[in-house]
Amino acid sequence: MNAPLQPHTHFNKVDFKPKDFKDEKTPAFWCAGCGHYGVLTGLLRALSELGVDPNHLVSVSGIGCSSRLPYFVNSYKMHTLHGRAGPVATGVHLARPDLAVVVSGGDGDGFSIGGGHMPHLARKNINITYILMDNHVYGLTKGQCSPTSREEMKAAVTPYGGMEEPLDPILYMLTYGATYVGQAFAGNAKLGAKLIKEGMEHNGFAFINLLSQCPSFNELDTAVSFRNACDELDPAHDISDLNAAMNVVTAAKKAGRIPTGLLYKAERPALHQRMAELVKRVGGHKDYDLKKIIDLSRP
Amino acid sequence: MQGITKNDLIIRIGGEGGEGVISVGDFITQACARAGLDVYTFKTFPAEIKGGYAMYQVRASTERVYNQGDIFDVLCAFNGEAYNMNRAFLKPGTAIVYDSPSDFTPDIPPGVHAYPIPMTQTAKELNNPRAKNMVAMGALSVLFNIPIESLREVLTTKFSRKGEEVVQGNLKALERGRELAAALKKTDPWTIGTPKSKQEVIVMSGNNAIGLGAIIAGLDFFSAYPITPATEVAIYVAKHLPKRGGTLIQAEDEIASISQVLGASYAGKKAMTSTSGPGLSLMSEMLGMAFMAELPCVVVDVQRGGPSTGLPTKHEQSDLFLAIHGGHGDAGRIVLSVENVQDCIDLTVVAFNLAEKYQCPVLLLSDGSLAFSTQSVPCPNPANYKLVERKRWNGEGEYQRYKFTEDGISPMADPGTPGGLHIATGLEHSESGLPSYTSANHEAMQDKRFSKLKTVVNDVAPAEVDGNGTADLGIIAWGSTIGVVREALQRLRADGYNVKGFYPKLLNPLPVQQFEDFGASCKRLLLPEVNFLGQLAHFVRAETSLRPESYTICGGMPFTPEMIVNKVKEILA
Numbered sequence A: 001m002n003a004p005l006q007p008h009t010h011f012n013k014v015d016f017k018p019k020d021f022k023d024e025k026t027p028a029f030w031c032a033g034c035g036h037y038g039v040l041t042g043l044l045r046a047l048s049e050l051g052v053d054p055n056h057l058v059s060v061s062g063i064g065c066s067s068r069l070p071y072f073v074n075s076y077k078m079h080t081l082h083g084r085a086g087p088v089a090t091g092v093h094l095a096r097p098d099l100a101v102v103v104s105g106g107d108g109d110g111f112s113i114g115g116g117h118m119p120h121l122a123r124k125n126i127n128i129t130y131i132l133m134d135n136h137v138y139g140l141t142k143g144q145c146s147p148t149s150r151e152e153m154k155a156a157v158t159p160y161g162g163m164e165e166p167l168d169p170i171l172y173m174l175t176y177g178a179t180y181v182g183q184a185f186a187g188n189a190k191l192g193a194k195l196i197k198e199g200m201e202h203n204g205f206a207f208i209n210l211l212s213q214c215p216s217f218n219e220l221d222t223a224v225s226f227r228n229a230c231d232e233l234d235p236a237h238d239i240s241d242l243n244a245a246m247n248v249v250t251a252a253k254k255a256g257r258i259p260t261g262l263l264y265k266a267e268r269p270a271l272h273q274r275m276a277e278l279v280k281r282v283g284g285h286k287d288y289d290l291k292k293i294i295d296l297s298r299p
Numbered sequence B: 001m002q003g004i005t006k007n008d009l010i011i012r013i014g015g016e017g018g019e020g021v022i023s024v025g026d027f028i029t030q031a032c033a034r035a036g037l038d039v040y041t042f043k044t045f046p047a048e049i050k051g052g053y054a055m056y057q058v059r060a061s062t063e064r065v066y067n068q069g070d071i072f073d074v075l076c077a078f079n080g081e082a083y084n085m086n087r088a089f090l091k092p093g094t095a096i097v098y099d100s101p102s103d104f105t106p107d108i109p110p111g112v113h114a115y116p117i118p119m120t121q122t123a124k125e126l127n128n129p130r131a132k133n134m135v136a137m138g139a140l141s142v143l144f145n146i147p148i149e150s151l152r153e154v155l156t157t158k159f160s161r162k163g164e165e166v167v168q169g170n171l172k173a174l175e176r177g178r179e180l181a182a183a184l185k186k187t188d189p190w191t192i193g194t195p196k197s198k199q200e201v202i203v204m205s206g207n208n209a210i211g212l213g214a215i216i217a218g219l220d221f222f223s224a225y226p227i228t229p230a231t232e233v234a235i236y237v238a239k240h241l242p243k244r245g246g247t248l249i250q251a252e253d254e255i256a257s258i259s260q261v262l263g264a265s266y267a268g269k270k271a272m273t274s275t276s277g278p279g280l281s282l283m284s285e286m287l288g289m290a291f292m293a294e295l296p297c298v299v300v301d302v303q304r305g306g307p308s309t310g311l312p313t314k315h316e317q318s319d320l321f322l323a324i325h326g327g328h329g330d331a332g333r334i335v336l337s338v339e340n341v342q343d344c345i346d347l348t349v350v351a352f353n354l355a356e357k358y359q360c361p362v363l364l365l366s367d368g369s370l371a372f373s374t375q376s377v378p379c380p381n382p383a384n385y386k387l388v389e390r391k392r393w394n395g396e397g398e399y400q401r402y403k404f405t406e407d408g409i410s411p412m413a414d415p416g417t418p419g420g421l422h423i424a425t426g427l428e429h430s431e432s433g434l435p436s437y438t439s440a441n442h443e444a445m446q447d448k449r450f451s452k453l454k455t456v457v458n459d460v461a462p463a464e465v466d467g468n469g470t471a472d473l474g475i476i477a478w479g480s481t482i483g484v485v486r487e488a489l490q491r492l493r494a495d496g497y498n499v500k501g502f503y504p505k506l507l508n509p510l511p512v513q514q515f516e517d518f519g520a521s522c523k524r525l526l527l528p529e530v531n532f533l534g535q536l537a538h539f540v541r542a543e544t545s546l547r548p549e550s551y552t553i554c555g556g557m558p559f560t561p562e563m564i565v566n567k568v569k570e571i572l573a
Helices: A036-050 A066-072 A085-095 A107-113 A118-123 A169-176 A189-201 A223-229 A242-254 A271-281 A290-295 B021-034 B080-089 B119-125 B129-144 B148-160 B164-182 B206-216 B231-244 B254-266 B277-292 B320-325 B341-358 B368-372 B439-459 B481-494 B512-520 B535-543 B561-572
Strands: A057-061 A076-079 A100-106 A129-134 A180-185 A206-211 A230-232 A258-265 B008-016 B038-044 B053-061 B074-077 B095-099 B113-117 B201-205 B221-224 B247-250 B271-275 B297-303 B334-337 B361-367 B374-378 B423-425 B464-466 B473-476 B499-503 B506-508 B525-529 B549-552
Touching: A036 A066, A036 A100, A036 A129, A036 A189, A036 A206, A057 A066, A057 A085, A066 A076, A066 A100, A076 A085, A076 B254, A085 A100, A085 A107, A085 A118, A085 A271, A085 B221, A085 B247, A085 B254, A100 A107, A100 A189, A107 A129, A107 A169, A118 A169, A129 A189, A169 A180, A169 A206, A169 A242, A169 A258, A180 A189, A189 A206, A189 A258, A223 A230, A242 A258, A271 B231, A271 B247, A290 B206, A290 B231, B008 B021, B008 B080, B008 B129, B021 B038, B021 B053, B021 B129, B021 B148, B021 B201, B021 B374, B038 B368, B053 B080, B074 B080, B074 B129, B095 B129, B113 B129, B113 B164, B119 B129, B119 B164, B129 B148, B129 B164, B148 B164, B201 B206, B201 B341, B206 B231, B206 B297, B206 B341, B206 B361, B206 B368, B221 B231, B221 B254, B231 B247, B254 B271, B254 B277, B254 B297, B271 B277, B277 B297, B277 B320, B277 B361, B297 B341, B297 B368, B320 B334, B320 B361, B320 B506, B320 B535, B334 B341, B341 B361, B341 B374, B341 B439, B361 B368, B464 B481, B473 B481, B473 B512, B473 B561, B481 B499, B481 B525, B481 B561, B499 B512, B506 B535, B512 B535, B525 B535, B525 B561
Parallel strands: A057 A076, A057 A100, A076 B423, A100 A129, A129 A206, A180 A206, A230 A258, B008 B074, B074 B095, B095 B113, B221 B247, B221 B271, B271 B297, B297 B361, B334 B361, B473 B499, B473 B525, B525 B549
Antiparallel strands: A180 A258, B008 B053, B038 B053, B038 B374, B201 B374, B334 B506, B464 B499
16 A cells, blocks of 8 residues: 655656657647746756656646646646645655655646645655746736735736735745755746756755746736846755745845745655654554454444 | 333433533443443434533334434433433433432422432532432433343443442442432333343444454555544554554644545455545545545545534444545446444445455545444454455556456556566556556547446445335335434334335445435335435436435434435425
8 A cells, every 4th residue: 555665766766858758649739938837948957957757757737838848748647726735735745755746836726826825835845856947927817916926016917016015935835844945937947947957856845846837817927027126045054944045035125136046945744754664663564354353343 | 110112112311411411421331231232322422522512312222223313212411411402302101310409409300200319419428429320320220220240240341440439439429329319219111121142232323343454354554644534443453453554644634544544455355444525525635636646545434514624423324425536537436325333344344355456545424423433243254254455466467557358457466576667657657657648549548547437336235225115105214324224124114004115235336226226116216315415316317217205304414214204204295
């Protein structure tokens, strides 16, 4: 049944180029100039470098432009409901801890409708990789403010300009207890690939925020503005220091800058490992005699 | 001490929550079952955590019991509130055992047999104030012939974990209670009969039995979210599933629970969750996806009083509309409902088998009264249950997840299967799983998903027909109301009435022909159910030619046999 398995059983199994991880039947169909192409490029490169067996890879998404990503990846996949990719992926992973599970989704999907799930993926240290494709806007519904939109954004439902403070996904994930938190500009596929690869190798919940421009509905955050605002972390940054990570992010925010790279990494048992320990502790196995359980209800 | 043996005795114990009411009820139940009596319990407790009136009713009989009964024969009142709450139900012949001296002096109505027992005082004298309930239980055992050897055994077993001193302390209080009662003159006729034979039984609540049924069915993955009155299903599973190597997670909300269940199901595992009405409302969207993406799953709804937060600890059968049609779009589900603890085991296994075979959500409806009702049932033998696994792809040819087949069932491929890569999506899709919004495809796919459910009726035992020939009146009942109707029909027949019963367990797809056949054998039809709108009656009128008369109550309590008897007599007068 759900035996404890090494997290990376299915890595280094294939010698595939990034393009071999593309689903031939469904070429990517985002708008021209969309930042999500950069996310896909980074992901395919990471999968290639990991040599992960596509048969043991599950891509999971919710709803939104970004949530179409699994269609373009050569893997098992689930295109679920708006906001629910996290818990669905949790179910896939806990039921079959041998599988590599990658979630992708947008800022609205993850931090608005699905916002209630994010703390629990992080604090429970679910061993999946979550790629947030953060373009600060609802794209599939043609341009409304998202929880990460700039306050001043004029959009379809905010014709006179927005009125709300945006949230910072990175600060939330650090606070929620994620054990791997990284950020990059989607157009920097090299850094994106590195973060995704290491995130998938990481034992526990890996959260990677990829800032991705939406050329169709977000005029405020362009490829150029994102690229120009990004600062790679100081090589001396201590990734084991949670306070340091928070300080870097808050300081950058004040200065209107975006820190990129691996901000924080911690070692803590993942939930599936704790569960496997529990099964071991009670002497559990799939052939455990049912009669022993039934007999406990005798009067 | 003499009494006329009454083979069927109902004892109600009432007191302040935390006074040991529940333990006394449990001990008596266990002892009676151990001695070979059939037991059926009924409990109510406050929605609040501290204090409040708690009630535990045990019905024990030498014959099979199907429900909680009309009203009690014996009341054991631990305090004034318990007395006052039940004062109106005391009738000539009823026996009452109460704490005296105490904070209340009961005004015993004429004809009621009163047995004052110094419960609190005796426990204090024994320097064991918490053993008040043991004194009461000792008195009850003498007065009403509760099998004392079994009682001592279950008490010893229960307290042995707490050490010999605790065992002896409680036994001593029990014996003292017996002495006190033996000194009284018994004037009432109530005495539990001697069991005819001793059968191998287990005693379980409805909620625990659902957990056991799931484990027998091969449950791998359970996602829980706390909600009254369903939480005990998860508690049971949490305790025993790890022994079978399975996984239980407590989710952040019911939406996450059903999402995790579908993820686990996609990964190839048998998965379930349990909830009550409010949780099922939240799951509606994801249940639509389970139908669309053809993912097997089992969802238990232990119904409570609604709508909204409603009456969280009370009994109602009002989620049938939600179970069958909750959610947007045309979505199908299989809906089963359970009558008793035996069904909770057996139909949970059936629910998994149907989910696996038909690759769709299966909802199992229980209710607040059954949730906490403990009943004795024959000890199940796991080898007697036939288990079904989903049809899996054989690896031949090019894999298409949603391939059109004769029976509408397309083989699944678990992740890890070479060549089986596919997407499970809530979007309308082609045979390969890729999005397809053409009219022809949507119509063909809806037809596939619904037509596969046509044979479900053949995989569930036909609805039981209680009685033969043509009847003046037939009663259609579902859920735990069935047990009440069974007894009502026995009484009506004893009074010369020509009546029949019909007890469907499969409520969607509705076994229309079985309804029609039953209806054809009855001159009139009555459909009692515990909800305001008459929900099953609505479906029966919509889907069959039958026009049953609806008899609904929604006071938070189940029907009693007497209510049904009176209603039938009124109709046939």
